[in-house]
Amino acid sequence: MKIVVAVKQVAALDDDFEIRADGLDVDEDFLMYDLNEWDDYSLEEAMKIKEAAAEGAVEVIAVSVGPERVDESLRKCLAKGADRAIRVWDDAMEGLDAVTIGRILAGVVKKEAPAMVFAGVQSSDQANAATGMAIAASLDWPHAAVVAELDYQPGAATARIKRELEGGMLQAVEIDCPAVLTLQLGINKPRYASLRGIKQAAAKPIEHWSLGDLGMDATQVGATAALSRVRRMEIPVKGRAQMIEGTIAEQAAKLIEIIKEYKGEAA
Amino acid sequence: MSPQRFLSKSESLVPMTAQALVAHVLESGDFYAAVAVHGIADARQRQRLEERLFGSRRDVLMLARWEHTPANVLDALSRLEHMPLAGRVVKHRNTEGSTLKHQFSQSDDPALTGLLALHANTPAPLLLQIAMGDHDQVVLKGLARNPSAQPEVLRLLAQRFPRRFDKEIASHAAVPADLLSTLYHRGDKFVRAAVLAHKQVPEALLLQAAKSTETLILRSLVKHPLLPAATVDALSQHKDNAIRAALATRVGLPLALSARLALDDSDSVRRAVACRADLSPALMQMLAEDRDPWVRQWLGRNPVVGKHVLQKLALDIHEDVRRAVARNPNCPITLLEKLASDHRSWVRAAVAYQPNVTSCLMASLARDSAVDVLSGVAANPHTAPALLKRLVFSDELDVRRGVILNPAAGPDVLLPLLQDPYYLHRVMLASSPKLSDQDKWQLRDDPDARVRFALFQWLAARALRPVADRYFYRRKA
Numbered sequence: 001m002k003i004v005v006a007v008k009q010v011a012a013l014d015d016d017f018e019i020r021a022d023g024l025d026v027d028e029d030f031l032m033y034d035l036n037e038w039d040d041y042s043l044e045e046a047m048k049i050k051e052a053a054a055e056g057a058v059e060v061i062a063v064s065v066g067p068e069r070v071d072e073s074l075r076k077c078l079a080k081g082a083d084r085a086i087r088v089w090d091d092a093m094e095g096l097d098a099v100t101i102g103r104i105l106a107g108v109v110k111k112e113a114p115a116m117v118f119a120g121v122q123s124s125d126q127a128n129a130a131t132g133m134a135i136a137a138s139l140d141w142p143h144a145a146v147v148a149e150l151d152y153q154p155g156a157a158t159a160r161i162k163r164e165l166e167g168g169m170l171q172a173v174e175i176d177c178p179a180v181l182t183l184q185l186g187i188n189k190p191r192y193a194s195l196r197g198i199k200q201a202a203a204k205p206i207e208h209w210s211l212g213d214l215g216m217d218a219t220q221v222g223a224t225a226a227l228s229r230v231r232r233m234e235i236p237v238k239g240r241a242q243m244i245e246g247t248i249a250e251q252a253a254k255l256i257e258i259i260k261e262y263k264g265e266a267a
Numbered sequence: 268m269s270p271q272r273f274l275s276k277s278e279s280l281v282p283m284t285a286q287a288l289v290a291h292v293l294e295s296g297d298f299y300a301a302v303a304v305h306g307i308a309d310a311r312q313r314q315r316l317e318e319r320l321f322g323s324r325r326d327v328l329m330l331a332r333w334e335h336t337p338a339n340v341l342d343a344l345s346r347l348e349h350m351p352l353a354g355r356v357v358k359h360r361n362t363e364g365s366t367l368k369h370q371f372s373q374s375d376d377p378a379l380t381g382l383l384a385l386h387a388n389t390p391a392p393l394l395l396q397i398a399m400g401d402h403d404q405v406v407l408k409g410l411a412r413n414p415s416a417q418p419e420v421l422r423l424l425a426q427r428f429p430r431r432f433d434k435e436i437a438s439h440a441a442v443p444a445d446l447l448s449t450l451y452h453r454g455d456k457f458v459r460a461a462v463l464a465h466k467q468v469p470e471a472l473l474l475q476a477a478k479s480t481e482t483l484i485l486r487s488l489v490k491h492p493l494l495p496a497a498t499v500d501a502l503s504q505h506k507d508n509a510i511r512a513a514l515a516t517r518v519g520l521p522l523a524l525s526a527r528l529a530l531d532d533s534d535s536v537r538r539a540v541a542c543r544a545d546l547s548p549a550l551m552q553m554l555a556e557d558r559d560p561w562v563r564q565w566l567g568r569n570p571v572v573g574k575h576v577l578q579k580l581a582l583d584i585h586e587d588v589r590r591a592v593a594r595n596p597n598c599p600i601t602l603l604e605k606l607a608s609d610h611r612s613w614v615r616a617a618v619a620y621q622p623n624v625t626s627c628l629m630a631s632l633a634r635d636s637a638v639d640v641l642s643g644v645a646a647n648p649h650t651a652p653a654l655l656k657r658l659v660f661s662d663e664l665d666v667r668r669g670v671i672l673n674p675a676a677g678p679d680v681l682l683p684l685l686q687d688p689y690y691l692h693r694v695m696l697a698s699s700p701k702l703s704d705q706d707k708w709q710l711r712d713d714p715d716a717r718v719r720f721a722l723f724q725w726l727a728a729r730a731l732r733p734v735a736d737r738y739f740y741r742r743k744a
């Protein structure tokens with residue numbers, strides 16, 4: 001049986017950066033890329049299931065949508081023990097949103113026919129928390145979000161999970177398989193890749209799939225097919241915050257002065 | 268981690284001279300190694316390194332932000348044209364004064380002045396220039412908080428903007444005593460409290476403050492070692508718990524007063540008493556019965572506490588109290604042996620970290636299954652090398668790190684950890700004086716850039732040492 005783990009290479013920013021000339025994103029030179037933190041946990045959960053099963057009984061496949069730089073993140077997944085890595089990209093995918101990404105990943109899932117699909121609850125850069133659910137919607141599969149505990153035996157018809165709710169509550173759920181689960185941070189303790197794993201991963205191939213490999217065309221993905229489009233990226237104007245210092249009487253006098261100024265009264 | 272993962276040492280020899288080391292880096296094209304050896308390269312090599320380092324805008328931006336970028340590379344970055352780097356270079360903690368001065372002379376960006384005012388390496392004349400000419404309140408407040416600001420800067424700020432930055436100035440370590448007096452006399456209670464908390468506070472101000480009824484002032488005052496005895500006695504009756512608790516920490520408190528404070532209603536006051544170095548046996552016995560477990564815990568950690576009281580505390584219902592006893596530097600070995608079989612691993616772990624334990628006890632604790640206990644065993648210098656060699660292959664990274672931190676772990680124990688999956692462990696070993704340069708040389712191709720940087724940084728520092736020393740380090744193992 002197979003477990004597909006959807007992973008994403010996320011971007012992090014320092015506090016000084018520039019917006020691209022078209023105003024739609026941050027200038028790529030200012031971005032630092034890494035594997036999404038949530039995906040580390042998803043991969044680890046898949047690895048735990050694989051390692052608990054008989055050798056060769058479970059195949060873990062890391063899948064990502066993105067340009068060539070994403071190979072670096074997929075290589076990390078291979079180093080941690082994933083059996084295969086697939087990167088899907090086509091220039092026609094430029095401008096995709098969470099729903100179209102879900103549609104593309106669902107295409108991979110249809111071809112691989114896994115028993116489970118794992119994704120992180122959200123990505124640290126976009127925080128849509130939508131990809132996992134979009135995969136499930138495209139496949140019309142059962143899904144559960146924010147999974148904090150998982151009890152699943154390879155080949156079982158159902159899985160028992162606990163979902164994290166507000167106020168520290170856990171909701172115990174039984175879900176039919178195959179299913180799409182989005183996993184929460186802390187569900188396990190992700191491993192560090194061994195040096196041997198890293199060296200072996202360097203020699204493993206990363207499969208590069210195009211739209212044609214998925215039987216899809218440009219009308220189903222990319223900017224025209226996306227249900228949402230970025231109009232512009234901007235840095236909000238900072239509010240005028242001011243610490244009022246001094247004695248209590250001085251602070252009160254300053255407050256009165258500010259209120260009068262806002263009301264248009266003479267100070 | 269399996270023992271089979273340990274790979275043999277690399278066959279090639281570590282370069283012996285700075286020139287050979289840089290030549291190796293140039294040949295390898297390793298970006299992070301190039302950053303590390305930039306400072307030891309000759310002019311021609313440095314030019315080639317900079318071609319590699321500053322080849323793309325993305326790399327340049329990353330270097331100006333990377334926390335490990337050394338001062339010499341930051342200086343070279345600051346001289347690049349048409350790059351949005353000034354903010355990053357000035358903000359970087361490794362940037363040296365000369366580079367900061369250069370940036371200041373090249374830029375008229377007011378935001379840079381704010382960053383320079385905060386930087387610990389900004390040269391004194393530049394800080395003084397900012398103090399003299401700048402009017403931005405945020406910049407000047409940052410300047411008043413800069414630990415490198417000299418007394419002249421603080422004096423100037425206090426003079427130019429009376430009361431505006433008095434609290435920041437009063438909290439600054441470099442503020443002169445006469446300025447503290449000025450600030451005290453013109454300040455509100457917050458400024459006066461900051462003045463009284465200062466180590467340089469004039470004695471006259473202490474006497475003056477002793478007459479105050481303001482709680483905030485008295486809290487600062489009570490911590491001062493030069494407080495008159497009469498004031499100490501008066502403050503012991505004060506209604507504010509924090510004042511009495513601070514009083515209970517004072518050195519040289521009369522024993523009768525300690526005894527009175529040991530009966531205080533406030534837990535925080537009794538906790539402070541439990542830490543005192545002059546506790547009488549009767550007080551120890553009394554505090555060992557205290558209703559507050561934190562009082563008993565602090566008593567358990569107190570090195571002056573006698574064997575009988577420790578024995579009593581070692582049976583406490585609260586595990587943190589028993590752990591405190593196990594951490595006590597004077598805990599008798601017989602008691603440690605008992606605590607080593609405590610049903611809580613948190614207590615056994617404290618025994619495992621104890622510097623007084625015997626090798627025999629360590630051998631027993633090494634059979635434990637709890638990570639906290641094994642981490643203590645791994646870090647304890649009394650653990651036998653044979654045990655450490657086993658712990659090196661633990662699946663728990665905390666245990667393996669314990670071995671790396673163990674001062675008694677020799678090169679034969681540490682060698683397999685050069686293959687540790689956790690990059691930070693390899694970084695630590697790259698900078699460890701216990702391993703020879705030749706042993707570390709296998710890290711030159713490490714997949715993690717931070718490890719390679721640490722290795723080449725270490726080798727670059729070594730390359731500046733005498734040849735005989737380097738030869739010793741290469742051949743030692």
